[in-house]
Amino acid sequence: MDLSKALWRKASKSKEDGSNCVEVASVSCNVAVRDSKDPDGPPLLVSRGDFRRFTEILKNL
Template identity: 50%
Template sequence: MATKGFSVDLTQATWFKSSKSGPNCDNCVEVAYVTGAVGVRDSKDRSGPALVFAPADWRAFVAGTRDGALGPA
């Protein structure tokens, strides 16, 4: 997968769901950390597309969700 000038191979990535996801939750995403990138995909469509973020951008997103900067869910 190529994005913003770099190529990312997610075929061998190890994906995981958040520890906050319940066993019966149907609106979860999965995350995979690979060298130089973070992949995010819909847990219900594992063969579908994935979003790819630079690690710093992903950290900023996670920090923003934790401190409420992105608003209520």
């Protein structure tokens, strides 16, 4: 999947220098996730539903 035109977003609570952060991008019916320190590394692609469940779990920790 070509992600060269993906609009990546960092978490609003990430540090200014971008360390220790992940970035996400909406891609078709999926969400792409990548390490902000390695933007050229392989992204993880998950369904929107799985990503939504994942973030709900994190909110409840």
